[in-house]
Amino acid sequence: MLELWGRKNAYNVLKVTWVLAEIGLDYAHHDVGSHPGDLEAESFKALNPHARIPVLRDDNGVIWESNTIVRYLCALHDPAGLWPEEPFERSQAERWMDWELARLQIDFIELFWQFYRTPEAERDAAFIDSALRRCAQDVRQLDAGLATQPYLAGDRLTMGDIPCAVFLHRYINMGLDVDWPIHVDRWYRRLARRDAYRKTVMQPFDELRGRLRF
Ligand SMILES: N[C@@H](CCC(=O)N[C@@H](CS)C(=O)NCC(=O)O)C(=O)O
Incomplete structure (x- = not known):
């Protein structure tokens, strides 16, 4: 199960929501970054110690940094498509x-x-x-x-x-x-x-x- 944390109108979160939509992947969304202090919550910092969005989690574990998430999703779910293999x-x-x-x-x-x-x-x-x-x-x-x-x-x-x-x-x-x-x-x-x-x-x-x- 894919999970994404991040306010959907945040610049770096858009990279991830676009890729998820482009590949056609379902995910559970957690709307953090919309309420004062929620990125500083210990429960969120346990996912991303830098207290920033987006954060992605799947069966392999947690990933932060938007471009890294984009690379990961493309490599895993769209090799030879969005992820050039050569x-x-x-x-x-x-x-x-x-x-x-x-x-x-x-x-x-x-x-x-x-x-x-x-x-x-x-x-x-x-x-x-x-x-x-x-x-x-x-x-x-x-x-x-x-x-x-x-x-x-x-x-x-x-x-x-x-x-x-x-x-x-x-x-x-x-x-x-x-x-x-x-x-x-x-x-x-x-x-x-x-x-x-x-x-x-x-x-x-x-x-x-x-x-x-x-
Ligand atoms: N280099 C990081 C930057 C992450 C970042 O700064 N995200 C912004 C949203 S675009 C954030 O978390 N801002 C804090 C907030 O919205 O309160 C990445 O690309 O993921």
């Missing part, structure tokens, strides 16, 4: 997952928190401007990666698309005046034709607006 092909997917964690998410979380989660009167315009410029540069990198192929690791959807595509939906729908270049746009339209992406990632997130605490 090592070089897999590296083409994994490099985008690692880049998302090391670079894109850092730039975006700063922007999202300063612009979207911070009440308007408390926002720091210079900080937002700087984070926005870094995100725009990141989107150009994504565009270059998509210039010669429909998906980030080649001609089909793989786990490599998951983290960056979660970012993209938030980035272009948070109410800022942002551009997204042609190859990124085509990729987004392609993803938007997938039921699993629409039903998980392409969902309203306005309950997070101006809300520093959940």
Whole structure:
């Protein structure tokens, strides 16, 4: 039995709910991260000592770190599909997952928190401007990666698309005046034709607006 802990509109949880939907896996959901202090509860920290969501558990044990969960689910349940079996092909997917964690998410979380989660009167315009410029540069990198192929690791959807595509939906729908270049746009339209992406990632997130605490 698969179990997932995490608020369903949390950026990193979306990666997992999308993969679960994409593969068609049933799971029990525990809505933590929605109530003050629930991530600090000893019962939750016994699952993830870092007190962060998402967390997944199956018959093998507990896994935390969203991209690790994505890799695990794809390897176990969709080998040769979302999980490219051939090592070089897999590296083409994994490099985008690692880049998302090391670079894109850092730039975006700063922007999202300063612009979207911070009440308007408390926002720091210079900080937002700087984070926005870094995100725009990141989107150009994504565009270059998509210039010669429909998906980030080649001609089909793989786990490599998951983290960056979660970012993209938030980035272009948070109410800022942002551009997204042609190859990124085509990729987004392609993803938007997938039921699993629409039903998980392409969902309203306005309950997070101006809300520093959940
Ligand atoms: N690197 C971790 C980051 C996890 C993380 O920071 N998750 C956020 C939600 S996106 C969280 O737990 N925030 C605390 C909260 O929502 O209260 C991962 O990718 O799983």
